[in-house]
Amino acid sequence: xNTEGPALSIAAVVREHYDAMFWPYxxxxxxxxxxxxFLTGRESPREAQxxxxxxxxxxxxxxxxxxxxxxxxxYGATSLFFAREFGCRVQGISVSGRQVAHARAxxxxxxxxxxxxxxxxxxxxxxxxxxxxxLIWVMExxxxxxxxxxxxxRAAKSLRExxxxxLAAWSASDNAEPQALARVAEAxxxxxxxxxxxYSSTLAQAGLTVLVSRDLTNLVMKTWEVVCSxxxxxxxxxxxxxxxxxxxxxxxxxxxxxxRKRLLTYQLWVVASDQGIRSQTPSRFPAARAxxxxxxx
Numbered sequence: 001x002n003t004e005g006p007a008l009s010i011a012a013v014v015r016e017h018y019d020a021m022f023w024p025y026x027x028x029x030x031x032x033x034x035x036x037x038f039l040t041g042r043e044s045p046r047e048a049q050x051x052x053x054x055x056x057x058x059x060x061x062x063x064x065x066x067x068x069x070x071x072x073x074x075y076g077a078t079s080l081f082f083a084r085e086f087g088c089r090v091q092g093i094s095v096s097g098r099q100v101a102h103a104r105a106x107x108x109x110x111x112x113x114x115x116x117x118x119x120x121x122x123x124x125x126x127x128x129x130x131x132x133x134x135l136i137w138v139m140e141x142x143x144x145x146x147x148x149x150x151x152x153x154r155a156a157k158s159l160r161e162x163x164x165x166x167l168a169a170w171s172a173s174d175n176a177e178p179q180a181l182a183r184v185a186e187a188x189x190x191x192x193x194x195x196x197x198x199y200s201s202t203l204a205q206a207g208l209t210v211l212v213s214r215d216l217t218n219l220v221m222k223t224w225e226v227v228c229s230x231x232x233x234x235x236x237x238x239x240x241x242x243x244x245x246x247x248x249x250x251x252x253x254x255x256x257x258x259x260r261k262r263l264l265t266y267q268l269w270v271v272a273s274d275q276g277i278r279s280q281t282p283s284r285f286p287a288a289r290a291x292x293x294x295x296x297x
Contacts, residue, residue: 018096033074035220066134072141076103083115128158152206176263187251208271224256
């Protein structure tokens with residue numbers, strides 16, 4: 001995909017951050033750079049992260065197939081999951097060159113090069129091809145965007161008929177104090193955290209109908225206990241780590257506290273384009289079509 005226009009300053013900051021923190025993120029989070037879903041509390045961190053993927057897939061109107069766009073693909077683990085488990089063709093994009101190089105190497109090791117294409121790209125500025133994807137996966141990446149409405153408008157037009165977009169996002173709670181949120185946003189390198197209603201409005205204005213919405217905050221909280229435990233061990237070697245790593249490890253506690261106090265929540269949406277819903281058979285999106293018929297959607 002081509003990109004257009006100059007890179008926004010936030011994209012450059014995010015790129016620098018993930019390139020510089022390449023190894024610490026692998027240590028703190030593992031190859032899956034997203035929260036885990038702890039349904040029993042007995043899962044290992046990696047099992048919980050794969051459980052998150054499987055849970056999200058179970059909420060889609062059908063099994064993943066065709067062409068998938070993984071927005072903010074990180075180390076490529078989710079893209080490889082879709083290629084390996086479902087035989088999907090997956091394009092993974094990240095602003096981090098180090099992440100993309102790692103993802104490509106992982107695809108080679110697994111023999112999944114023919115099904116995956118990892119590209120250095122800024123999701124906010126790339127040209128979305130029309131009707132190109134059956135699934136657009138936006139897991140914990142939209143928080144870094146400056147202009148979320150524009151991204152979702154473009155993404156909506158890039159869905160094929162019957163295609164869906166999955167969004168998992170850190171969202172501000174309604175009663176969160178703005179100054180406290182601003183401190184957490186700065187720590188997480190996010191311009192601002194959107195509230196649930198703001199995300200819902202943005203999706204609707206982009207021509208996307210919500211099929212599923214979930215608040216998974218309580219089921220992902222253990223992720224932060226795991227990460228903080230790993231950070232604590234790293235502090236024992238503080239004299240051997242770069243100052244940037246030490247500074248970021250301090251910020252992780254601030255983010256954990258924001259989730260613990262529910263200043264931040266973990267929200268999930270599955271959406272489809274309004275036009276796509278109207279063109280499909282009732283069995284594909286039954287609830288959404290019924291709502292649309294009643295003038296609700």
